[in-house]
Amino acid sequence: MARKYFGTDGVRGKVGTFPITPDFAMKLGWAAGTILASSGTKEILIGKDTRNSGYMFESAIEAGLSAAGVNVAFVGPMPTPAVAYLASTFRADAGVVISASHNPFYDNGIKFFNNFGTKLNDEQELEIEALLDQALNNNAMQCVSSELLGKARRINDAAGRYIEFCKAIFPKELTLEGLKIVVDSANGAAYHIAPNVYAELGAEVISINDKPNGLNINEQCGATHLDSLQAAVLEHKADLGIALDGDADRLMLVDDLGSVVDGDQILYILAKAAKLQGNMHGGVVGTLMSNLGLELALNDMDIPFKRAKVGDRYVVEQLKNTGWKLGGEGSGHILHLDYATTGDGIVASLLVLTALIQQKQSLREYVAGMQKLPQVLLNVRLTKNNADEILNTDGVKQAVVEAETVLANTGRVLLRKSGTEPLIRVMVESTDSVVSQAQAEHIATAIKKLL
Known part of the structure; x- marks a missing residue:
C-alpha cells in the first residue's frame, strides 16, 4: 500500500500549502502520538531547524501530542541526528524533527524517529496515516480527558x-x-x-x-x-x-x-580507513545514484558494494539486511551504524578527520585514490504531481533508449522522481562528460515536452 503523506524523508512541502499547514500538523501530532506512545513513558521529543515557520509547527504538533495524552520535551534548534540521539538517550517514545533539510526557508517538513533513534518503517507510517485520515476526513481527532493531557518541558542542555x-x-x-x-x-x-x-x-x-x-x-x-x-x-x-x-x-x-569532496568520495575515505585499520566488516551500501567511480575504487580494495534505492532510509534498510555498517549517498548523507543511527554530518566529518590524521595525509591526498566518472544530474520541475505518468510515456522511454544506445557500454542512465519535491531527476554517467551532458539534456527535453 502506497503512503499518502509521507515521502522518503517525512512529510514535506511549502508552508501554508496542504499538507504543511498548522491544522495538518496538529492532527499528525495526535495520530503519531496515539500510535508511537501507546505505552511506556508517553513522551516525545521535538526539535527543529532555524526556519521561522518552525515555531508555528512546534506549537501545532505539541497541541496534537498533548491531546493524545503525550508529554512533550522541546530541544529547540537541533540537528536531525541530534534529535535521533536524544530521543534514544532520554528513553522517549519517539522524536520529531521539524525541518525541510536542504530546502529553502519557505518549505518545511515533519519527520519522526522511533525510540531507538531510527526512522519509522513503512508499516508505522501507514498506521499513522490511517489514523490521520480519520482525523482529517471525519474530524475524528479525540482529545483525552483533562487530567490525562500531555505536559511540556524544555531540555535546556540538549546542545551540550x-x-x-x-x-x-x-x-x-x-x-x-x-x-x-x-x-x-x-x-x-x-x-x-x-x-x-x-x-x-x-x-x-x-x-x-x-x-x-x-x-x-x-x-x-x-x-x-x-x-x-x-x-x-x-x-x-x-x-x-x-x-x-x-x-x-x-x-x-x-x-x-x-x-569539492562529495558523499561518494567521503564513503571511499571511510571505507579505505576501515580497511587500513582492519575494521572493514562487510561492505559499503550506496544508492542508484552513487558514482561508478566509487564502486570501481571499492572493488580495487576488495570491498563489496551494493546499491539501495535513493534515500537514507533505504540505505539503512540495506545495511541492516546485510549486517554492514557503512553507507550513504553522493549528496552527503553518510551513515556509519557503529556511531549513529541516521545520517550525521558532524559525526561523518569527525570520522574523516580521524582518518586523515592517522594516515598523516591531507584531504586532497587521501581522496586521490578514487577517480569519479563524469556524472550529470538535471532536475526537471513539474507543473503538477504526475511524475509516474510522465516516466511511463513512450516519448520519455524512447529518449532513454536513444541515450543508452549512444552510451553503449561506457555509462548508464537513471531517471527517478524526487521523494520530497515535484521533480524528475535525470542522471547520466559515462567516461565522457560532454556525452553525459548531451544525453541528459536530450532526456530532459523529452520530459519538458510533456509539461
Whole structure:
C-alpha cells in the first residue's frame, strides 16, 4: 500500500500549502502520538531547524501530542541526528524533527524517529496515516480527558549533550591542533553546535553562515551551495572546509585547493580507513545514484558494494539486511551504524578527520585514490504531481533508449522522481562528460515536452 503523506524523508512541502499547514500538523501530532506512545513513558521529543515557520509547527504538533495524552520535551534548534540521539538517550517514545533539510526557508517538513533513534518503517507510517485520515476526513481527532493531557518541558542542555556525544566519536589520543578548518553551518540547526565541536577538539575554526534569522537557512550556503565555503578556504588558507545542510544530516567537504569532496568520495575515505585499520566488516551500501567511480575504487580494495534505492532510509534498510555498517549517498548523507543511527554530518566529518590524521595525509591526498566518472544530474520541475505518468510515456522511454544506445557500454542512465519535491531527476554517467551532458539534456527535453 502506497503512503499518502509521507515521502522518503517525512512529510514535506511549502508552508501554508496542504499538507504543511498548522491544522495538518496538529492532527499528525495526535495520530503519531496515539500510535508511537501507546505505552511506556508517553513522551516525545521535538526539535527543529532555524526556519521561522518552525515555531508555528512546534506549537501545532505539541497541541496534537498533548491531546493524545503525550508529554512533550522541546530541544529547540537541533540537528536531525541530534534529535535521533536524544530521543534514544532520554528513553522517549519517539522524536520529531521539524525541518525541510536542504530546502529553502519557505518549505518545511515533519519527520519522526522511533525510540531507538531510527526512522519509522513503512508499516508505522501507514498506521499513522490511517489514523490521520480519520482525523482529517471525519474530524475524528479525540482529545483525552483533562487530567490525562500531555505536559511540556524544555531540555535546556540538549546542545551540550550532543556536543559531548560528537566529541566522544573522535579518538582521545588524537587532536585537531594544527588544523585550520572552515565550517559552514548553512544558517541552520548546527550553527551553535558544529563550530564548537571542532574548536573544543583543538582546531582553529573559521565559522561562516552561522547567523540564522529564520529566512536565510540554506540560502546560497551549506552543503548544497559550496561557493562561499570554497572561497573562505582559499582566503584563509585553511586545510579543509566542512559544509552541513540546514538540519546537519548532510556533509560535503572542500580540500585545501577549493575542490569539492562529495558523499561518494567521503564513503571511499571511510571505507579505505576501515580497511587500513582492519575494521572493514562487510561492505559499503550506496544508492542508484552513487558514482561508478566509487564502486570501481571499492572493488580495487576488495570491498563489496551494493546499491539501495535513493534515500537514507533505504540505505539503512540495506545495511541492516546485510549486517554492514557503512553507507550513504553522493549528496552527503553518510551513515556509519557503529556511531549513529541516521545520517550525521558532524559525526561523518569527525570520522574523516580521524582518518586523515592517522594516515598523516591531507584531504586532497587521501581522496586521490578514487577517480569519479563524469556524472550529470538535471532536475526537471513539474507543473503538477504526475511524475509516474510522465516516466511511463513512450516519448520519455524512447529518449532513454536513444541515450543508452549512444552510451553503449561506457555509462548508464537513471531517471527517478524526487521523494520530497515535484521533480524528475535525470542522471547520466559515462567516461565522457560532454556525452553525459548531451544525453541528459536530450532526456530532459523529452520530459519538458510533456509539461
